[in-house]
Amino acid sequence: MAEHDTALGTAQELGAFLERRREQIAQRWADAALFRTVFTVSRDEAVEACKAVVDALAEVARTGRLEDVTAPGFGAVRDQLGRMSASRSRAGQNPSQIADEIAGLREPVGALLRADFDEDAVERTHACLVALTVLMGTLRLVVLQTTVHAGEELIARQREQLLEVATPVIRLWEGIVAVPLIGTLDSARSQVVMENLLEAIVGQRARYAILDITGVPTVDSLVAQHLMKTVAAARLMGAECIVSGIRPAIAQTIVHLGIDLGSITTRASLADALAHALTRQGIVVSPRPAAGASAP
Amino acid sequence: MHAPSASASAATTRLHIGSDADLAWVRHEVRQAAAGLGFSLVQQTKLVTAASELARNTLVHGGGGHVEMTHLEDGAGRGLRLAFTDEGPGIPDPELAMTDGYTSGGGLGLGLSGAKRLVQEFTLDSRPGRGTTVTITDWTTVLPAARTGGS
Numbered sequence: 233m234a235e236h237d238t239a240l241g242t243a244q245e246l247g248a249f250l251e252r253r254r255e256q257i258a259q260r261w262a263d264a265a266l267f268r269t270v271f272t273v274s275r276d277e278a279v280e281a282c283k284a285v286v287d288a289l290a291e292v293a294r295t296g297r298l299e300d301v302t303a304p305g306f307g308a309v310r311d312q313l314g315r316m317s318a319s320r321s322r323a324g325q326n327p328s329q330i331a332d333e334i335a336g337l338r339e340p341v342g343a344l345l346r347a348d349f350d351e352d353a354v355e356r357t358h359a360c361l362v363a364l365t366v367l368m369g370t371l372r373l374v375v376l377q378t379t380v381h382a383g384e385e386l387i388a389r390q391r392e393q394l395l396e397v398a399t400p401v402i403r404l405w406e407g408i409v410a411v412p413l414i415g416t417l418d419s420a421r422s423q424v425v426m427e428n429l430l431e432a433i434v435g436q437r438a439r440y441a442i443l444d445i446t447g448v449p450t451v452d453s454l455v456a457q458h459l460m461k462t463v464a465a466a467r468l469m470g471a472e473c474i475v476s477g478i479r480p481a482i483a484q485t486i487v488h489l490g491i492d493l494g495s496i497t498t499r500a501s502l503a504d505a506l507a508h509a510l511t512r513q514g515i516v517v518s519p520r521p522a523a524g525a526s527a528p
Numbered sequence: 529m530h531a532p533s534a535s536a537s538a539a540t541t542r543l544h545i546g547s548d549a550d551l552a553w554v555r556h557e558v559r560q561a562a563a564g565l566g567f568s569l570v571q572q573t574k575l576v577t578a579a580s581e582l583a584r585n586t587l588v589h590g591g592g593g594h595v596e597m598t599h600l601e602d603g604a605g606r607g608l609r610l611a612f613t614d615e616g617p618g619i620p621d622p623e624l625a626m627t628d629g630y631t632s633g634g635g636l637g638l639g640l641s642g643a644k645r646l647v648q649e650f651t652l653d654s655r656p657g658r659g660t661t662v663t664i665t666d667w668t669t670v671l672p673a674a675r676t677g678g679s
Contacts, residue, residue, distance in 0.1 A: 416552050450555055450573070452580040453638045481573035488574060489581075489642035490628055 240296040242359045246367065247293030249360065250286055253344050258282035260340040266333040270319045281316075285309050289367055298366045306374050314378040327379050331372050338368040399425045401432040408509045409438045410502065414447030422458035426465055433471045440509035441466050444502045446477030456491045463496050472497065472512070476505035539599040545583050545612075546592045554583045554595055558610065561597060565606050566668050575608065575666050578643040582612045582662050585639050589632065590614025590660055600665070607667040615659035622652055 250257065261267055261282040262275055271278035291305035292298065320330050342361060349357040399421065402410050409432045411425055429441055443459060445451065451459075463473040476499040478486075486493065499505040510517060541561075543554055558579040562572040579595070586593045593614030600607035619625045626644070631637035640662075644650040649665040 416555075418548050418552075449559070450576050450580055452577045452584075453636045453642060454580075454584060457636050481570045484570050485573050485577045485646065488645045489577060490638050490645065491636065491642075 238359075239363075242356075242363045243293050243296040243298055245356070246360050246363045247290045249345060249348060250290035250293060250341075253341075253348065254283060254286050254290070256344055257286050257341055260344075261285070261337055264333070264337060266316065266320065266330075266337070269323060270316045281312060284312060285371075289371065292370070293363070293367060298363060299370055301370055301373050301377060303370075306371075310374065310378060313375050314382055317375055317379040318382055321379070327376060330379065331376055334372045334375050335368065337371075338365065341368075399428055401428050403432075403436055403438075404442070404506055405510065405515075407436070407438050407513065408440045408442070408506065409433065409436055410442040410444060410505075412444045412447060412502075415449075417445075417448055417455045417458055419454075419458070422455075422462065426462045429462065430465060430469055433466060433469045438471055439513070440474065441471045442474045442476055442502065442505045442509065444477040444505070445475060445482075446479070446502070448477075451482050451486060453489060453491060456486065456489075456493070460493075460496065472509075474499055474505040474508060476500070476502045541597045543595050543597065544592075545586045545594055545614075547587070551580065551583050551587065555580050557597065558608075561599070561608055562666075565599065565608055567608075567666070568669065571666065571669065574646040575610075575664075578646040578664055579610055581639040581643045582610070582664065585662070586612045586614045586660075589619075590616030593659075600667075602667070605667045607665055609663065609665040611661060611663045613659065613661045618656040618658055618660055619652070619654040620656050622654055626652070 258279045259282075262278040267278040267282055271281055288305050288309040291308075292300075292303045295303060295305065297303040297305075317327075317330050320333070321327075325333070341364060345360055345364060346357060349360070394415075399411060399413070402412070404410050409429070411429055413425065415421075417425075425443075429443075432438060433441055443462065445459070448455065459475060463475070466473040474497045475493070478498055478500060497508070499508060507517075541557065543557060544550060545554060555576050559572060559576045562575050567575065583595060586595070591614065593612065593616070596611045596613070598609040598611075600609055624630055625632075626641050627637075628641045629637040640652070643662075643664065647664040647666050649663075651663045652660070653663075654660040
């Protein structure tokens with residue numbers, strides 16, 4: 233019990249010190265790269281940001297929750313720290329470098345603290361320095377947490393964007409649409425592809441739909457099954473489906489795997505598939521007669 | 529023919545298989561390893577496709593597991609061994625499972641049998657209730673020496 237009281241007492245003493253020296257600490261921190269490169273408009277801005285962080289630390293110290301990353305005191309600066317670490321990431325710093333920059337903030341405060349305490353109060357000074365180290369370690373963790381969290385949000389957002397962006401349906405000709413498939417064709421992607429394609433078949437009154445798999449690195453039985461389902465659905469809508477972009481290595485693999493694509497019209501390249509669809513519609517694309525050639 | 533003398537070098541990588549995203553990662557790693565060993569493009573594609581089938585089996589039927597990727601050396605030939613292990617329900621009738629078109633899920637039923645045709649060596653070890661290990665090995669093709677002289 234007594235030990236706990238001492239720890240709380242030390243933490244509160246540290247909190248009081250941070251409050252007392254708020255201005256000096258903020259002035260020293262404002263020149264650190266972490267703050268300087270983020271608050272570029274004016275130094276006053278950086279000093280204000282530093283004061284907010286000092287206030288948060290003082291608040292956490294007063295409550296004695298030095299090791300608690302969820303301490304309410306950090307709540308006020310979480311947003312600001314997130315913006316700071318995001319801007320340092322953009323400047324090319326990785327998370328551990330940012331953490332090192334945070335660790336670098338401790339030394340100036342330590343120097344102030346040593347100067348502040350009486351020389352004969354060695355034990356108290358030492359206890360406060362240890363408490364400060366613990367507190368700065370927690371701050372470091374809070375910053376890392378916000379960095380990782382921001383990264384996770386970004387990945388989730390990009391995953392959704394990829395799903396939409398990577399499956400456009402392109403109108404190649406009157407009545408001919410094409411989907412260039414790129415990357416991994418998993419169940420979620422193929423569902424999106426099928427929906428987009430069927431809508432385009434209705435919307436553009438397409439008779440021919442080309443699925444180009446040039447950009448699909450691996451065609452295994454699941455991918456093949458997705459392709460066959462899409463082709464079957466397109467057929468039900470009255471459109472003929474052509475699968476193009478089958479590379480030599482993929483063709484050999486499909487044969488060994490034992491997948492029967494016999495019921496599907498396939499072509500080696502997108503150009504071949506387009507030519508096939510045009511021919512079937514009775515459209516002939518011929519080179520312009522050479523100049524000077526006699527008319528028939 | 530290779531098996532007894534083949535020595536496994538220290539390079540063994542273990543990849544976790546627990547989600548669809550892991551399947552993409554397994555394919556990526558196998559492709560990198562196969563390309564690094566000098567496999568031809570066709571062989572790379574076959575091996576990656578076989579790995580994709582087996583990794584999906586591990587995930588869907590085995591409830592997740594891992595793959596161990598080992599670089600092998602045997603004289604001039606270099607190889608890659610992939611061992612897919614899960615602790616799922618196992619395969620009650622391996623012979624039936626190896627039949628083209630037989631499926632216990634909703635697939636085409638070509639995963640196991642197709643993967644076997646895509647690689648040079650294939651072993652299936654399954655104990656009902658204890659899990660399944662499928663091991664496949666591929667070697668860089670050593671071309672026969674070019675004929676000289678003669679007409």
